[in-house]
Amino acid sequence: MIIAQRKKFEELLEMVRPYRRVLVLGCGGCVTVCNAGGEKEAGLLATELRLAARTHGLDLEVKTETITRQCDPEFVEAITTPLAEIDAILSTACGVGVNFLTERITDRRITVLPALNTSFYGATESHGEWSEKCAGCGNCVLHLTGGLCPVGRCAKTLSNGPCGGSNNGKCEINTDADCIWAAIVERMEELGRLEELERIEEPRDWSTARHGGPRKTVREDLKI
Amino acid sequence: MKCGSRLERLIAGGEFVVTAELGPPMGASLEAVDRKAEFLRGNVDAINVTDNQTAVVRMSSASVAIRLVQLGLEPIMQMTARDRNRIAIQSEWLGAAAWGVQNCLCITGDHQSFSRAGKLLGHPGSKNVYDMDSIQLVRTLRIMRDEHRFQGGDPLEEGMPCRMLVGAAWTPLGDPIPFRVTRLAKKIAAGAEFIQTQGVYDMDAFRQQMKKVVDRGLHERAAIMVGIIVPKSAGMLKYMNKAVAGVSVPEEIINRFDGKKGSKAHAEGIAVTAELIQQAREIEGVRGVHIMAIEWEEKIPEIVTAAGLLPRPQVEDDVAETVAENA
Numbered sequence: 001m002i003i004a005q006r007k008k009f010e011e012l013l014e015m016v017r018p019y020r021r022v023l024v025l026g027c028g029g030c031v032t033v034c035n036a037g038g039e040k041e042a043g044l045l046a047t048e049l050r051l052a053a054r055t056h057g058l059d060l061e062v063k064t065e066t067i068t069r070q071c072d073p074e075f076v077e078a079i080t081t082p083l084a085e086i087d088a089i090l091s092t093a094c095g096v097g098v099n100f101l102t103e104r105i106t107d108r109r110i111t112v113l114p115a116l117n118t119s120f121y122g123a124t125e126s127h128g129e130w131s132e133k134c135a136g137c138g139n140c141v142l143h144l145t146g147g148l149c150p151v152g153r154c155a156k157t158l159s160n161g162p163c164g165g166s167n168n169g170k171c172e173i174n175t176d177a178d179c180i181w182a183a184i185v186e187r188m189e190e191l192g193r194l195e196e197l198e199r200i201e202e203p204r205d206w207s208t209a210r211h212g213g214p215r216k217t218v219r220e221d222l223k224i
Numbered sequence: 225m226k227c228g229s230r231l232e233r234l235i236a237g238g239e240f241v242v243t244a245e246l247g248p249p250m251g252a253s254l255e256a257v258d259r260k261a262e263f264l265r266g267n268v269d270a271i272n273v274t275d276n277q278t279a280v281v282r283m284s285s286a287s288v289a290i291r292l293v294q295l296g297l298e299p300i301m302q303m304t305a306r307d308r309n310r311i312a313i314q315s316e317w318l319g320a321a322a323w324g325v326q327n328c329l330c331i332t333g334d335h336q337s338f339s340r341a342g343k344l345l346g347h348p349g350s351k352n353v354y355d356m357d358s359i360q361l362v363r364t365l366r367i368m369r370d371e372h373r374f375q376g377g378d379p380l381e382e383g384m385p386c387r388m389l390v391g392a393a394w395t396p397l398g399d400p401i402p403f404r405v406t407r408l409a410k411k412i413a414a415g416a417e418f419i420q421t422q423g424v425y426d427m428d429a430f431r432q433q434m435k436k437v438v439d440r441g442l443h444e445r446a447a448i449m450v451g452i453i454v455p456k457s458a459g460m461l462k463y464m465n466k467a468v469a470g471v472s473v474p475e476e477i478i479n480r481f482d483g484k485k486g487s488k489a490h491a492e493g494i495a496v497t498a499e500l501i502q503q504a505r506e507i508e509g510v511r512g513v514h515i516m517a518i519e520w521e522e523k524i525p526e527i528v529t530a531a532g533l534l535p536r537p538q539v540e541d542d543v544a545e546t547v548a549e550n551a
Contacts, residue, residue, distance in 0.1 A: 155335050156305070156352065160359040161407050163332040164395030164422055167469035173337045185403045198406055200414050203310060203360045203375055 001030035001123070002094045003130045004037060004116040012045070012090065013052055015113050019088040020059055023081050024049070024115070025101070026066030027093035034130055037092025037116050039066035045092065045115060070097030076104045083107040094118040121152070138208030138215065144196070146187035151204075153180035159201040161185070226369065226417070227387035229326035230298045231270045233539045235418060235447040240505060241512030242533050243300060243420065243449060244268040244524050246292075248283035257283070257291050260521040265297060267528045269536055270327060272420070272514065275302040279339035280346060286320045293324040300391065301325050304333025309355035310364065310375050317365060321386045329391040329420060330361035358392060359414045365390045366415030392416035394448070396433040397426060398470030405436045412446045419446050420514040423453030423464070425473040427503045434509050443509030450504040454517040454527065455493040457481060494523060498530035 006012075016022050024046040032038025046064035053060035063086065067075045070093035088111045091098045095118040102112045120132040135152035141159075142149060151157050155173050162181030165172025171179045188194045206212070225232055234241050244264055249256040264271050271292055275285040289299035301320050303313060317328065332354070339346025356364065356375075364375045369388055372380045380386060392411040396404055408419065424430045430450070437443055453471070455461050458481035465473040477496060484492050501513050513533075517523050528534055 156332060156354040156357070158332065158354065158357045160357050160410055161403060162398070162400065163358070164393065164398045165335065165469045166399045168399055172469050173335050179399070182400050185400050197403075198410065200359060200363065200410055203356045203364065206355065 001033055001121070002096070003034045003119045003122040003132075004031050004094050005119055006036055006041065006045070006092070006116050007114070009048060009052070012115055013049070013056075016049065016060065016088060016090055017058070019111065021061045021086045021088075022049070022063070023086045023089045024062060024064040025070065025079070025089050025091050025093070026064065027070045027091070027097050028066060029069045029071065029093070029097075031093055031097075031116065034124070035128075037094075042066050042092045045090070049090075069093075071100050073104060076101060083110060086110060088113055090115050092116055135209070137204075137206070138212075139205065141201075144201075145184045146191055146193070148180055148184045148187055150180055150184065151209075153178075159204060161197060227326045227389050229270070229389050230539050231300065231327050231418065232389045234269055234537060235511065237537070237539075239269075239512075239537050240533075241270070241447065241449060242268045242515070242528065242536065243270045243272055243512065244515040244517065244521070245272045245274060246288070246521060247274050247277065247519060248285065248288040250280070250282050252283070254291055257288050258295065261292060261295050261297055263521045263524050265295075266536060267525050267534065268515070269512075270298040270300050272300045272302055272329060275304045275331070275333065276307065277302075277334065278341065279306065279334050279336045279350075280344060281339075286316050286325070289320055289325045290323040298327070299325055300327040300329050302329045302331060303361065304331050305354050305356055305358060305361055306333030306336065306352050309353050313356070313361065314364065314368065314374055317368060317386055317388065318380075321388055322384075326387060327389045327391065327418075328365060329393060330358050330365060330416070331393045332358040359410050362390055362392050362411055362414040362416050389417055390415055391418040391420060393422065394419050395422040395470035396424065397429050397472055398422065401433075405433060405440065405442075408437060409440060409442055412442055416446050418512075419448045421449065421451040422470045423451045423468075423516060424504070425453075425461075425471065425477055425500065427500065427507070429472070430504075431507050434507050438509045443511070447511040448509055449512035449514045450501075450507075450510055451514045451516060452497055452500050452504070454497045454515065454520060454523065455481070456520065457485070457489045457493070490523075494527055494530055497527050498532075501531040501533070 024042045026039045026042030027037050042064050046062045049062045063081055065081050069075050090113045091101055092115045098112050098114045121134040121136055122130045122132045125131050132152055134149055137151045155171055156163060162179055166179040166182050169179055169182045171177040188197055246260050273285045273288045276282055285301050289301040292299040336350045336352050337348045340348045367373060368386045394408045398404055458478050461473045461478045464471045481489055481492055504510050504513060
């Protein structure tokens with residue numbers, strides 16, 4: 001899923017300051033699972049904003065609502081809060097939601113603001129801990145690397161094994177980061193496939209990643 | 225001869241080759257380069273020019289390598305994968321080769337987070353590149369040199385070859401240790417003709433790795449040069465032991481610096497270096513030594529003298545030049 005973290009409250013308060021009527025819009029997708037922007041977090045943020053408005057004497061009216069997903073037209077079109085009654089949406093979705101709302105919101109007066117910093121594609125390690133697993137590079141090599149990704153999880157996106165900075169299973173950038181290549185070597189050995197890592201991987205074609213420009217996929221078989 | 229560099233000829237001639245490192249300055253003047261270069265002249269066979277080592281901004285390796293060519297010295301231009309994509313790297317090779325740079329060491333490069341260290345602020349917030357890794361760099365340069373085409377497939381212009389001897393680095397005692405010989409094998413299979421290792425202090429552990437290298441016959445396919453980082457103090461060794469991946473320093477070496485400071489510690493550092501070089505020479509498959517005297521290039525003459533590496537062998541061109549000068 002997409003992992004995100006809420007921005008600092010002070011930054012959000014500054015962000016909404018130019019607007020009088022704000023809708024804090026929660027998202028029921030990934031950000032609900034990673035406790036960053038679901039119904040509960042959107043509700044809490046709305047309350048915090050109302051309290052701060054009172055403390056700072058701001059003329060700020062805050063409404064809140066949560067939709068199933070902010071990245072799907074059917075849910076965006078079904079926002080129940082009357083758009084005429086708001087000036088800005090503070091979205092607690094990931095960056096995809098903010099962009100999609102901006103493009104799809106029918107009342108073009110409305111500004112959409114990000115309440116979160118979208119961090120990465122990751123998984124829940126334990127309650128309250130998430131880590132990155134994939135970079136969305138568009139050209140998956142996991143079948144070659146024992147199911148562990150050197151593109152998303154190596155600080156240098158290396159293709160041919162660990163650099164000299166691998167230290168006791170950790171990365172040279174800091175001791176909290178695992179060296180994914182050390183894990184790949186261990187996993188391939190466990191699978192009895194270590195010799196496959198002797199093969200030289202050619203330079204990657206990064207055009208399928210963000211380097212090729214904004215990406216889009218079209219499935220003709222699904223188009224109506 | 226693939227490129228005719230002095231390094232290539234000495235390796236081909238079976239000489240025990242000696243290289244040292246020259247760190248470019250953090251400023252726009254060649255004075256420091258020229259000064260350091262003179263400490264190395266006649267004392268080493270080729271000079272590695274580091275490429276923004278530890279991700280700290282310095283004068284570019286290509287420009288300093290070109291300066292060394294102008295001074296009549298032989299550079300080994302280092303090229304990291306960190307800062308340039310394949311377009312910039314290949315372009316840099318063309319330029320450097322055109323100016324007479326004939327050797328390149330292809331390395332991955334320290335992560336930019338290394339740049340903030342000690343008193344330096346560095347650029348830890350910079351974007352890294354790593355479009356290719358070190359092995360792919362080696363392969364790409366070999367293709368440019370031997371097949372006269374760029375990585376993308378386009379040919380180099382007719383009659384304008386990119387002649388460079390291709391090298392790679394090796395961290396023999398890095399983790400995971402059992403995979404390190406595989407990494408070396410991949411670098412050699414990709415086309416590395418010479419190898420310079422990360423600094424080695426633990427000669428016993430290195431000897432064990434070299435045995436595996438020799439068993440695979442890798443030492444016959446590339447010239448392996450042992451890297452020695454010249455120690456200056458017990459503090460420096462302890463720091464490297466703790467903080468530098470792939471470098472382990474045996475206690476007995478650290479203990480040799482006990483109670484020694486200043487010039488006494490420096491003398492001990494030179495003695496340790498000379499001994500390490502002697503030990504390395506005895507190891508089967510070792511074809512040379514790469515001395516890293518970090519910001520201490522002025523000690524190179526003393527080190528090579530102590531290690532019994534002088535005089536350096538001459539190659540045909542040198543002989544011709546000497547004859548011409550004497551005439």
